[in-house]
Amino acid sequence: MAQELQSILDTADPWAADLLLSALAAAAASYRRATCTVPFPSPLFGDGDARDYAALLQNLQALPPLGAPGAAARLSAQQLSLVSWLLTHPRRPVASMRRCTLRQVQEQLPSLTGWVADIGMNPSLRPTAVLQLSAVPPSVGSSRVLAFHGTSFENLHSILHHGLLNASGTRLERTGSAFGKGIYFSSELAVAYAFCQPAEGWAGSALGRRLRCLLVCSIEREAIQSSHNSDLVPDKYLVVEAMDAVQTHFVFVYCDDAPPGSPPPPAHHPAHRQQLQHPPAARVAAPAQRHGVSPLVWVLAAFTLLLLAVGLRDNPSLRRFVRRQLGLRIL
Template structure:
């Protein structure tokens, strides 16, 4: 395993990622940790950080040691409790009032569970840390990351940089109000299902967008949900759904990637899983992918023939299907170039318990 020193450019790249969108950066760390700690890590942790590869061998032991120390580089206090502060005063930060956007807020990190404690008089007591949420470069943890010294700190910095880096896409945090618009794209009827606690958009580079648009041509787009275990989403983001086929589901209606227009059905395939213990999103998460699908004959679904009320059987059945036609509200994509993940819906178990 190689342990090269980290250049100032790496520190600046980490700082920039955390500064531009700390919640999205937190999500990427959570998905990486979930894959790394999975019993299927050899298959779900793809891509694998190259600095932990020697020849053809993956050094999972070294990776797990450094992975478990990522939280130490994010919070310098061992048991902090966060409080929001704005012009109206100081209030405890809960998972349901996390402010988006961050402007006009500060975050007090108080090493006590009582904001009125005589041992602490925030924010001028000296034991509290103030984080300007609109300027994440002032977070103590960010200063810790960019000023790490040689040795183990270098490995942590390199790992965080690798997790947050990608050439083909970026992850952007969206306002929760955007959920209504996104749900209507895939589920116009608006079924009564729980709204996600966090919402993200995948923004692809020009080259990826151009390739997708070339494949699409003048065809329409279909939006549908894909549910999967949390540990799979690190690979899904980087490699696409074609590298993550669920054999248990594909065996009945044929080979392909399964999606649905019913969010409640997708949620059945996305159980809450262990993520990153120190995550702002919560340590136990569930994730749903909202995908763009090109309306092509290789997308099997219940669709009527043109100028007819009859179902187009050529679109309704996958080759070698054992269960017959694809059921209503399902899509089976048999051509990997016809779909991509566009949004992520994230549910936090901690938030639901507090409601």
């Protein structure tokens, strides 16, 4: 089994495997793990009420970085079965995912405008990594609409394998349904990003330990309940009830911390060479001038000193106190 898994790892995109492991680890650590870990590796860790989430999480967090040559040979029998189950799952095999650059995303989504400018104005919106899940259909722009969906990272494992679910009115609902029942999207990247809650992922991840995710989807135009056909839905929001009308094409991954000391994906991997040509930009630091003292602070300080001087001049009791305590004579 080790040789078979190593063959899969050698041909898979290292970041795709990394993201699958990180998503499962975040789901297993969630207090909503019963729903977030669907699908669950039942043959290895039990089913129903007998699910051993602690053992699943322990095996995941003990995994060494899988980008190094011969990594599969260092796994235990249970870890081999777990990683093989995850990377070859029929609903989301690792071979169906590949990394890409923002430029490649832009080239495939010419009808989705504005988000590149948003990233330029707000560097925190620039993803650490981008992975493509499916091809963008040619009907985008005519019968299908592109939009963003922000969600908690702990939901990603289930989303990758089952797609986005309409949880309105069910126990899975998290953010309410103020504008009607359905799955909520936005035409603006910044609006969707506000719903991207971070979660702790896989300890050996080269992407980072604390991650966020944002989905780029296409939606059948006829299925959208938007501000154009409903007074309830505000501008820039889209609400979709029909789950089969939604298709996810890209995952934007954001890292809230620096990647741990694990080695990066192997340099000989073709996808890694492509990424080196267009390296993923991490969070860009704020401009240098923000670290200096604002001129407004100096103005406020000078105004405060002026008020203090006026108070000393007009208050004889305060002048006597300063003269006795500090030895200063105030005119």
